[in-house]
Amino acid sequence: MKPSRASDPYWMLLPTLLLLLVFFVFPLALLVKHSFFSWDLLTPARFVGVENYRSLLRSGELWQTFRTTLSMSSAVVFGSMMAGLGLALLLDRPGRWAAFVRSAVFSAYVVSWVSVGLLFLWLLDADSGVLAGVFRFFAHGRAPRWLSDPALAPWAVAAVTIWKITGYALVLFLAGLQDVPQSILEAAELDGASPAQRLASITWPLLRPTTLFVATTSLISSFQLFDVVRVMTQGGPVRSTTVFVYAIYEQLFLDLRVGRASAEAVAFFGILLLLTGAQFWLFRSREGA
């Protein structure tokens, strides 16, 4: 379609462009500018060049936060995908029971993060929590300190996140399974393929685009993990659950280090940019294949 006037598309794009400029480009530019200053909001800002970045690197904070975020994200992506796929394969059938379980699993996805955090804070209490009771009953000993042991806390928080977002993966995998042609599965069955062979050679390859989509979206949401960390561990113990968004919040709102928080946010933005690039590359290589 050809516009009647050459300028028409630009006028139509203008509101969106303005919104993007005001709410995205301008704050981003401000963020980059602040990352070169030392500022506590009260005393005048002081230009420090790349010192904020250097300090983040030298203290090992950037690397540690990245490592924590990446390991928790990997656990969340892998766990939610496996749980979502497994449940989808089990629940991809008619009947009231399957519909009830599907709804029950998905219901966790619509509960607020803060409620989930508070609920699991109680469930995982190492002394009076439900899980501690189960542990005591079977293992006859003190339950592990899920949230106060630095070696366990990241995995406990990751497990809570998996519990919360598995419903989303389940719905997407169920939709993906609807697209797998029954005729191919029936033909394979007639040829004597076992259920495991049908899953490995037909269902799984045909679910690849869904898998890629689920992986990408859950990776992005797991990188934005904040509420559950804020409620359950406040980044501790020993910074073992300090993920990127929480680290930025802590630097900015608790320590009032605007410069260092900005530098950390810029680094986080760079990492997300790389991940998005990798996602585009993966999608394009799939389309080209």
Next chain:
Amino acid sequence: MTGSLLGACADPAVPKGRTLVSLWFSYGGKNREVLESLVQRFNRGQTRDFVQAVYQGDYFEGLAKLRTAIAARCAPVLSHVVGEVVPYLAEAAVLEPLEDYPGLRELDLIPELGQERTWSGGGARPLCALPFNRSTPIAYLNGQLFARAGLAAPRDWQELRAVAKALSERKAGGRFGFGCPINWWFWVALVGQAGGSIVAENGRISLGDEAGVQALELWQGLVRDGLLKPPPGRDYNAWEQCNQDFLSGRAAMIWSSTAFLKYLEEHARFPVIAAPLPAGSKRAVPTGGTFWVVLRAADSARKAAAARFLRFMHEPEQVIEWSTRTGYIPVTRAAVRALEQRGYYTAHPNDRVALEQLAVAQPWPWSVDLFRIQREIVQPRLESAVIAQGNARQTLTEARALALEPT
């Protein structure tokens, strides 16, 4: 946060002809209830001023909002902040000097709780902070367990260890002899007890030197041997968890603030005994809690109204009500005298513990870096040393080096 800021900037409905004083506070639960009742009493008792109290989260959240609001030129007239941050705010020139407001110089404060002795040399500086909820760390003992075991409150570090050991039960669903949040305030108490101070007399940030190491090693040993439960969570989440451990009998003895005295007494199903902290090579405690501050950016009429409210809050009646309903230390000598005359301390011996500990209270250094050292340098390393059992000496050497770095 944005909501709070906008709320402070807007001109809310105020009874006609009254001067509005916006007050940002950081108490939940019972303390909030008491403060709000005192504010209502002030608002009802006169027709000139109107205080509007708005809750802003815990101390650190409240402080973050306050600093952001100051930067956004949208600060309240009145707030209260932890002692560690007062020198920083005063040096940033955002606090209103208070000595010229009628009556604020003559409040008959207990010196250890006022600006005069809370900070080294605090009396020589312009008056910018008045004590509100002031506290010291104290020990809370489960009276039932202590009586059953025939034990008394530990008087020194050796006894602390022995008592914690005697009261720990390692079986399933067992109990810890001792519970304490891994928090800078308690570490400062231990450093003082070991004979050190955070800042040396010549102004060098020493973090207690050898005393700092001894304090950390005591904690590490208690955790390693399963005698001390470091509660999960950080900041006040950990404090709350520690209280819950005590109330549910999962910890036989805890260290916490005197601020929780009434809360623990009212909620425990056993007798609660308050006791002073034990001695190391000597007895020492830091003071804690918050100070009233008036923000310099507010207009003069509102600042004068805030000063009138502060005068009201320091009258014996209000000081006594605040103190006896919460557990915080009464901040004026007149209030203490009145309580003694009424026989209050004879009937409530737990309330006397923190007051008497003021005799061994150590002043804080007047340092603009104190808050940064606490939040960014020491607190995260305490967790790492105590929970992950890092090397105490190395941890403090690293912390000292960081504290000396320019910001």
